[in-house]
Amino acid sequence: MITLQNISKSFRVAKRQTGLGNAARALFSREYKKVQALDNVSFTINEGEMVGYIGPNGAGKSTTIKVMCGILTPDSGECKINGRTPWKERKSHVRDIGVVFGQRSQLWWDVPVIDSFELIRDIYKVNSNEYQKTLDTLTELLDLGEIIKTPTRSLSLGQRMRCEIVASLLHNPKILFLDEPTIGLDAVSKIAVRQFIKNLNAEMKTTVILTTHDMQDIEALTERILLIGKGRILLDGSLTELQKRFSCEKTLIVDYNGQMPKLSDNMTPVELKEGRLTVTFDPTKLSVSDAIAYISNQVEVADISVVSISAEQMVAALYEEHKI
Amino acid sequence: MKLYGKFFSIHLRCQMQYKASFFMTSLGQFLVSFSLLLGIFFMFLRFNTVEGFTFEQVLLCSAVILFTYSIAECFGRGFDAFPMMIGNGEFDRALVRPRSEVFLVLASKMEFSRIGRLLQAIALFCYAIPTSGIDWSADKVLTLFLMISCGVVIFFGLFVIYAAISFFTIEGIEVMNIVTDGGREFGAYPFSIYGNEVLKILTYVIPLALFQYYPLLYLIGVRDNPLYIFTPLIGLLFLIPCYGLWRFGLRKYKSTGS
Numbered sequence: 121m122i123t124l125q126n127i128s129k130s131f132r133v134a135k136r137q138t139g140l141g142n143a144a145r146a147l148f149s150r151e152y153k154k155v156q157a158l159d160n161v162s163f164t165i166n167e168g169e170m171v172g173y174i175g176p177n178g179a180g181k182s183t184t185i186k187v188m189c190g191i192l193t194p195d196s197g198e199c200k201i202n203g204r205t206p207w208k209e210r211k212s213h214v215r216d217i218g219v220v221f222g223q224r225s226q227l228w229w230d231v232p233v234i235d236s237f238e239l240i241r242d243i244y245k246v247n248s249n250e251y252q253k254t255l256d257t258l259t260e261l262l263d264l265g266e267i268i269k270t271p272t273r274s275l276s277l278g279q280r281m282r283c284e285i286v287a288s289l290l291h292n293p294k295i296l297f298l299d300e301p302t303i304g305l306d307a308v309s310k311i312a313v314r315q316f317i318k319n320l321n322a323e324m325k326t327t328v329i330l331t332t333h334d335m336q337d338i339e340a341l342t343e344r345i346l347l348i349g350k351g352r353i354l355l356d357g358s359l360t361e362l363q364k365r366f367s368c369e370k371t372l373i374v375d376y377n378g379q380m381p382k383l384s385d386n387m388t389p390v391e392l393k394e395g396r397l398t399v400t401f402d403p404t405k406l407s408v409s410d411a412i413a414y415i416s417n418q419v420e421v422a423d424i425s426v427v428s429i430s431a432e433q434m435v436a437a438l439y440e441e442h443k444i
Numbered sequence: 445m446k447l448y449g450k451f452f453s454i455h456l457r458c459q460m461q462y463k464a465s466f467f468m469t470s471l472g473q474f475l476v477s478f479s480l481l482l483g484i485f486f487m488f489l490r491f492n493t494v495e496g497f498t499f500e501q502v503l504l505c506s507a508v509i510l511f512t513y514s515i516a517e518c519f520g521r522g523f524d525a526f527p528m529m530i531g532n533g534e535f536d537r538a539l540v541r542p543r544s545e546v547f548l549v550l551a552s553k554m555e556f557s558r559i560g561r562l563l564q565a566i567a568l569f570c571y572a573i574p575t576s577g578i579d580w581s582a583d584k585v586l587t588l589f590l591m592i593s594c595g596v597v598i599f600f601g602l603f604v605i606y607a608a609i610s611f612f613t614i615e616g617i618e619v620m621n622i623v624t625d626g627g628r629e630f631g632a633y634p635f636s637i638y639g640n641e642v643l644k645i646l647t648y649v650i651p652l653a654l655f656q657y658y659p660l661l662y663l664i665g666v667r668d669n670p671l672y673i674f675t676p677l678i679g680l681l682f683l684i685p686c687y688g689l690w691r692f693g694l695r696k697y698k699s700t701g702s
Contacts, residue, residue, distance in 0.1 A: 131700060191539045193698045207698060215542040224533055230458040242450050243541050271461075 122165040122188065122295070122327070127197035129158040129183055129351075157183045158194065159351040167294070168325040170317075172332065172342035172359075176439060180351040181331045185297055188329075189219055202294065215244065218288035222300035225280070226287055227272040233283045234268045237290060244291035251290060258286045262316050278309025285316065295327045296320070302334050314340045335431035347438060354442050359431065366434050370408065371427045373398050374415050381418035387411070447543075451551035459556050466557055473560030477510055480632055481568075495637045500576040501664050502633055507568035508588075508656060509631035512595030514561040520600045521555040524624075526607035527614045529553075530697075545694060549607065578663055587659045587673045594676030595655040601686035602627070602650070608686070611693030627652050634660055654679035 132152045158180050165171055175181050186192040187199060190206030190213050199206060206213045227236040241251045259268060262282045272280060281301060288296065298317070302310045318341060321328050330341060338345060338359065345362070347355040355362075372387075375396050383389060383399060386406040391398040401411055408426055415421065429437075459466055484506065488499040497505070517524060529535045529552060538548040578584055606620045627650070630638065635646050635657045646653040655676035662672035 186536065189536075189540050191536050191698065195699075210539065211542045211544075214540045217540070219537075219540045221533070221537065224537060226537055228454055228458055230461040231454060235454060235457070239450055239454055242447050243543060 121167055121203075122163075122201045122329075123199070124164075124184075124188075125162050125198040127158055127161045127184075127187060127194045127199055128156070129187065129192070129194045131155045131157055156351050158187070161197070161348070161351070161353055163346060163353060163356055165327060165329065167327055168321070169344065170321045170328040170330070170342050172330050172338040172345040173348065174332065174338065174345055174435060175348035179348045181348060182299065183351075184348065185219075185299060185329075185331065189217065189297065190214060215291065216294050218291070218293035218296045220284050220288045220296070220298045220301055222281070222298075222303040225272070225284065227280070227283060229273050230271055232269050232271055233275070236272065237268065237287060240287055240290050246291050250292075254290055254292060255286075258289060261319060262286060262312070276309075278305050278312070281305060281309065281313060282316070285313070289320070289326075292324075293326070295329070298328065298330045298332075300332050300334075301330070302332065302337055310334075310336075317341055335435055339431045347435075347442075349439070349442050355438065362434060362438075363428060363431075366429045366437060369400050369429070370403050371398065371400050372411055372415070373425045373427065374419075374421055375423040376415070376419040376421050378419045381415050384411070384414050448547075448551055452554060455554040456556060469557035470560035473557055474564055477561050477564055480629065481506065481564075484632060494633065496666075497634055497637075497664075498576070500572050501660070503568055504572040504576050504578075504663070505634050505656060505660055506632040507565050507572055508591050508595060508660075509628055510561055510568065511565035512592055512655070513599050513628045513631075514558045514565060515596045516599035516603065518555050518558040518562070520550070520603040521553040522549040522551065523600075523603035523607040525553055527610040527617060530610060531614065535697075546690070576664070578665070583670070583673060584663055587663055590673065590676040591655045591659045594679050598651060598655060598676075598679050598682055599624070599627070601683045604683075604686040604690050608689040608693040611697045623650050623652075631656055651679040651682050 131154070133155050134152055161180070161184060173181055173184070183192065187194050188201060188206060190210040193207040201213060202216055204213045226240075227233060228239070237255065241248075246254075259265060262285070264279075264282060264286065267275065267279050268283065268286075272283070275283065285298075285301065301317070302313055305313065314337060317328060317330070320326050328341075330337065332338065343358050343360075345355070345357065345359055346353060371390070373396070377395070380392065380394070380397070384401075384406060387399040387401045389397070389399050397415075406414075412424060412426075416424075481503075484499075484502055487494065488502070492498075494502060522529070526535075526549060529538075529549070534552065535549075538552060539545070541548055573580070602620075602624050606617070606624065609620060610617055631652060635643050635653045643653055643657065646657075658667075658672050658675040661667040662669075
């Protein structure tokens, strides 16, 4: 159980100005500007939940994660994770959490992955039987097998990311923070990583907090999303709810043979080409089945698809709406 | 402690992956400090004694400094390279481990190529100990032991200060090298040769003289007050402000994240 209440955090950032003269002046007196990184952030995440934490760069995502990991002390507000305040009881708190920083490795570069795992086991004082059991389960789930005997430097990015995740789970944490876990991965690795996170959440009931810019991650993994912008939580809700809000409009794409069909009054044309037409319509005025029937009565349909707004478009629309 | 051994082993295996680089760096380390010794050697070709110290006695002094500095640098490398650790976010990574911050930084880096200097220091000891004209009774052996062990700790404290300062600023931190690298270079001679003022600073502010100059006086028999045997232990008090500054810096880091 994670609760954040009115967490605020501001940083003092030195103003930098261009030009040699200003740089010289900056040596002696500096102007500072206050940046509100987090502004009354509150939310609750229950055990076993999987939450997508999204927002543009610089919105305060990593500051929040740092606060929740006990690395950073906020200016004000309260945060309880499994009954502990992270920055006050750092050592006992971090034993319960696992953290994967997508762009920062925790594996020793020049030795076989398994050596890193064993060192991590000793850092967390995991007993050998338990460690072996966890390792066996995880290597099987992530299909690592021989890979863990290879030095980290000779792994592909996808293999390395899977090993990173295993490394963060060796001590059986109750909460897993994933900071951009699929960044830079190829399609196959992305799917493997997502599938694994999904299984982990389902089987071990691990709470997962995921920050990402890849909306497919969000679509595939999380029911709930938290949107942060300019240090404030702008939205906390389920993905389907959001989709409903934005999907008052659906897109119909039809590949057809023959003459261009006439459109119903409730359809807005997006692209009309010989053999393919794309229209949007409002399903409250024209039901999906009626729309399809309307077209297929006129022409021979080769292929047809109805698309709701994608998570990507939705988030772009959200960013726009909140002007962040 | 056992965990530190594990870290030691993994660092050793990592560095042994690049054997050629390891040997070249070690050789480089050896040559750098060797030039210093040549300086001492040529100086003594012209003068028989420096401030009353003979060639062998100065060598003994150099050996102590070289040895302690090499050990401190080999194992305290994590603190020495701490600005980098903050810069690339490795320190944040370390903070999510359930161990003390000092331990995590200490274990994060080890630099085995310092063995180049260490071997030289041992060679110097081998030459200077029998030829320095010191009668190696039990109290003198104890003195030398305290000089070395406390010396390592005091140099180590300097690295901790260096790391603590980098919590506040990374710019201009090279100033600290005057006392760390400088301490090593100038410490090749007994500190009294630099004059009274410098000696005072190195006694009361940065207590390098407490494990180098004063016990050396006892070793070579200039002083026979047994208090001089234990001056290195007094130097250990230096660790208190070092640790205090570290805690202070760490608190500030946790509240600003940079």
